Amino acid sequence: MIKESNFNNSSGLNPDKLNNLLLKYSKEESINKWDIGASSSRDISVQVQQGNAKQLKGSLRNSMTLRVWNDQNKVGITSTSDFTNNGIKKAIRGAIEASSFGNDKESPEFSPLAKSPLKEINSEISDEHGIDELLEILKKAEKKLIDTHPSIDSVPYNGLSESYMERLYINSEGANRFMKLTQSTIYLYAKGEEENKKPRSAGGIRINSNLKELDIDSCIKETSKKLVSHLNYKAVETNKYLICFTPEAFLQLISAFSSMFNARSILDGVSLMNEDSIGSQVAVRSLNISDEGLHPDNIGAFSFDGEGTPTQNINLIQSGILKNLLHSEATARKFGVKPTGHAGLGAKVSVSPDWLVINKSSGELNKDVSLSIKTTQTKFILIDELSALHSGVKASQGSFSLPFDGWLVENGIKTSIEAATIAGDILKVLNSIVNIEDEQFVTHQGISPHVWVEDISITGEA
């Protein structure tokens, strides 16, 4: 049996051993400049079906990305999961071979912040639990969810997992970062059906650094409430509507267009913004967007990025004006700023947001402050979750056409929408916001209030 223990005693990565091996093998290959990012994870997860264990999974995994700079300062990279001495030697040779094809027009360097002090985040390492305990918790959750309503017949997609992760960054100039964290996740996706109606489904997810603090009851409650509200549905007429995005849905939409804030995408010409966009008005004056990797609710955040740069909070849009971008070392150098802690590790380094936070800018009035998710009686569509973001978003053009789960709300009464899509342009959406509510909600992907947007196209079933 897998025994209960403390993740603090786990030994996945060995930074000293890796450092010594890299020093030795790079010297043998006459490489003077190198860095590595490595991670190790250990996790267990369970799935259940109608009160029985379905699949129980565990994994013990390592991976490492190694960069070398050759004598022409061109960069080569290799990734490997083989941490044996031979595996690391092979990785160095692979990186050296790749460096012959390094891009001499844009070569990454070490981050100037790779040795700067780090903020302490997510430092609590939880106790490890046995698989039997996870299984019992999930079985109970499944039963409890099914028992909430007679029309809920199953929870076809479900899972409870507990993970321990380590991550390090080391470079040949002495930078040495290491961090570990724990994370527990539950997801419940239930199915229900009423007579002469189509089956409907809805789900919820919760994440916490500690299994004992995972809010399973609220996940059950949310999933049940949503599913029950979708059991009775009707088609919505194709038209333009006043829309209210839930915090989850608005964060999904902004994340899908995060290339707007991404310096890498701008340099590559695949962003809606360009190098001169900073300082321009891109949204209504009441909108603020920031990326706050250091936010205490950001479970699973590491204190440094792939290049060893400390994680930082960055204002992206303030009072509707694009203020800053997310950077790697290379893009920051091009823009004449400092890296922001949003980089991966590569020959061409990717950039991505950590944890988006949306709020109303102080002192700026919304167009229609009377709109409220709690009190509005006017007809509107409440969009709860967007789907198919990978195929329905044209980030470089700014357009989207996405299926969604949601409700038509009229006189305060919610009716589930059978099947529909929302379509539009992101810049038009950002400039058609009529109210950003005051109350913010923490979700598993960021923080946002409900956001109201007017005149958006909805296609229903004819």
Place this chain on the structure above:
Amino acid sequence: MTELQFKKHSDNMLFHNFDNSLKPKIEELLSLGESAGADLVEIFLEKSDNISLLAEQDNISNVSPSFGIGAGIRVFLGKKDGFVSTNDLSEGGLLFALSQALGMLGLQIGLTNKKRFEGLNELKDFGKLKNQWLTNTPELSEATIKLIEATETLAKKNSNLQVRRASYSRNWQEVLVAATDGVFARDIRLHQTVGINVIAIKDKKRSTSARRYGSSGNPNDLRHWDIENSANELNESAQNMLHAEYVDAGQMPVVLANKFGGVIFHEACGHLLETTQIERGTSPFHDKVNEQIAHSAVSAVDEGLSNFAFGSISMDDEGMEPQNTLLIENGVLKKFLSDRAGSIRTGHSRTGSGRRQNFSFAAASRMRNTYIKKGSFSPDNLIDSVENGLYCKSMGGGSVGPTGQFNFSVEEGYLIKNGKLDKPVKGATLIGEAKEVLPRISMCANDLDLAAGFCGSVSGSVNVTVGQPHIKVDSITVGGR
């Protein structure tokens, strides 16, 4: 024996050479698992050697080799299974993973000793004629020259193609599968893809266009890439879509082009015919074998056998040779796709469809090369039959919900007016539900063709082929503006 003792006495042996020499040690591991009380124990060993390259405008901007090793150990007890993956291919590492997988099911090595393992079959080596594949693929220098040629060719097509990208990836994988039912099989897989995409910019208008081509088991694939043809096709699409207006939403007849148009069948129907979905109780077709579920014009297959097709395999990830599976015949449902777990849990016989992205996933029933068979009409017959509708020349991605509702984006679309193709339109999404749309596929043309793609699902991202001839759907919801 404790886990610590396993590690101590056996750290010296590495399971790095996938051949007959491993047989005694693997048998020892399997024997330990079976004697602990497992109904079946399966060990999946994997090595990978991959490269991905990216050319942007006229430069190579990324060269990323990656190497991997790993093992997945799966233990069945009744209808339950425990699965553990690890990068540690030492004997100690595998013993530890085995003991964890057993422990998940309440079993412990050395405690019951109620069964006796009878040993593995002779090694079935599907990879023996493939040992040279890796060395026969293009060197990095050759591949980079080819990609630069592609972006330069695109540049010559039109100066408004301001973002030009070409990518190449080569994924080589060696696997060894052994199980207590005697299965002992080795294979080598080689998958290569090239992708090109552009952004055309004129005045304030932008259009994007992309294509991906893929093959399996063909080391010379990149060398034979017809760059000129691909660049022409991509440029034509980008230029047409630059002037496209947003499509009006509504319910209308739709003609879907061949090749990647098959993604609609893959998403809307194929996933619902996997036993993975039957197990979850989410397939509306679970009790419909030998019943009419589609229009009589529709016959469809899933197979892993077509030469060089992206979804072809010599054996699945459970060591079984792939079958040619007739899914639907003249609209009647004939068979589901099943893996080992699906067979145990649903009773549907295995079809050689147990697939996984890599060692870190347990195999699940997954599609391979899936397509609607050709019919007797010409593509023009289908267009001619539509008074007002939409022609979907190129499809983007799509997804299917847990109860069969689907959506697909249309990358390149044209209105059909009075039986003729009319102006280009953008922003279209096809929305529907499998059960309702399959009976509305009323015409199939005679131009079946296949296209490569990646399918993401419970066992990760796997290489697949989608395909169809031109087909006509009598009525479907088109999302637009």
